[in-house]
Amino acid sequence: MNLRQGITLGLVVAMLCGPVFAQSTATPTNDELQQRLLRIERILDNQVLLDLLQRIETLQLEVRQLRGEIESLEHERKSLSKRQRDLYLDTDRRLQALESGQGNDLDADAVPEDTAVSAAPGATPETDALARSTAVGVRSEPAPGEKDAYTQAYDVLMAGNNAAAIKAFTTFLSRFPTGPYSDNAWYWRGEANYVSRKFDDALASFNRVLNDFPDSPKVPDAKLKVAYTWYEQNQFDAARRELQSLVNAFPDSSAARLARKRLQAMAAQGQ
Structure with a gap:
């Protein structure tokens, strides 16, 4: 029993028994007992209300603290996501710069036969249409809006929305079939299909990297x-x-x- 419960119980006992000691020969009437009980109930009700108010205030404080923590975590998540994206794009840019400064060390005819992989059977018409529209091995400077479109598609993939990422990279490759991000777009399109267990489309996309961009x-x-x-x-x-x-x-x-x-x-x- 805690202190508050002890005080409350003592109060009840005192109010009920006090008159007995003061007037040992008097017997309380039913009305008197009823009035005493009403007074006790009021006291107890007031105490319950105070307890409830204290609990509500405590819960409100905890909610405010949790909201602050959630906002802090959300800000941290956004910062980490931005840093991850910036790091990837910076790495991407560096690799593209290195690639543009290197010559082709191997002639295409000198590549071993097993290095190239045949096109995947069962690829969808969408993949075949992209294959027909993309010039093999063509590289160029980024077109206006190309980098932003690539970044948006990549962000969708990083968010775990594979179906939307497949669509985004497909749209990107239709708009920018020969740009400097084409090899990466094909790769990530294949990755999204692989995770989605669309293996024929995954093979078709990965093979585009191997066959069309041998220096990538x-x-x-x-x-x-x-x-x-x-x-x-x-x-x-x-x-x-x-x-x-x-x-x-x-x-x-x-x-x-x-x-x-x-x-x-x-x-x-x-x-």
């Missing part, structure tokens, strides 16, 4: 995702060939390290 920094990652896509379709021989091709062509890349791990796992599983 995205080539190792695209080859890795081609292998992963074959693996998801239980085409283990095709997956193994693509993984080995990646290791041979780009042995020091992070994609090659992942390819080696996947090859080891497949060997351990007898695949």
Whole structure:
């Protein structure tokens, strides 16, 4: 029993028993007892109201504190999202600058046969239409609005809306089929399809990177995702060939390290 409950109980006992000690020979009437009970109820009701008011004030304070924390977390989330986007775009820009300063070390005819991957069977008409409208291997300076359109599509993907991201990158590639962001757009379009388990469209998109942009920094990652896509379709021989091709062509890349791990796992599983 806490202090408040003890005081309340003592008050009740005192009010009921006090007159007995003061007037030991007098017996309270029913009206007197009723009046005493009413007074006690009023006191108790007032105390309950005070307790409720205190609880309400405490809850209001906690709500204000939680709102402040939510606003702080939301601000932090937006800041982190912006920094992530800026970092990616900066990396993208640096890679494009490096690529534009490098010559093509390998003649197209000298690329090993297993480096190129055939077009994926079963690609949708939408993918085929994009393939017909895009000139192979063409690079250019960004057109007006191109960077913003690419950033918007990428932000949709980072938000986890894969269906909308596929649509956004498809629209981007229709508008800017030969720009400097085309290889990345094809790659991320493939990634969105891969996560959505639309494997035919994923293969078609990754293969566009490999076949149309052989000098793109995205080539190792695209080859890795081609292998992963074959693996998801239980085409283990095709997956193994693509993984080995990646290791041979780009042995020091992070994609090659992942390819080696996947090859080891497949060997351990007898695949």
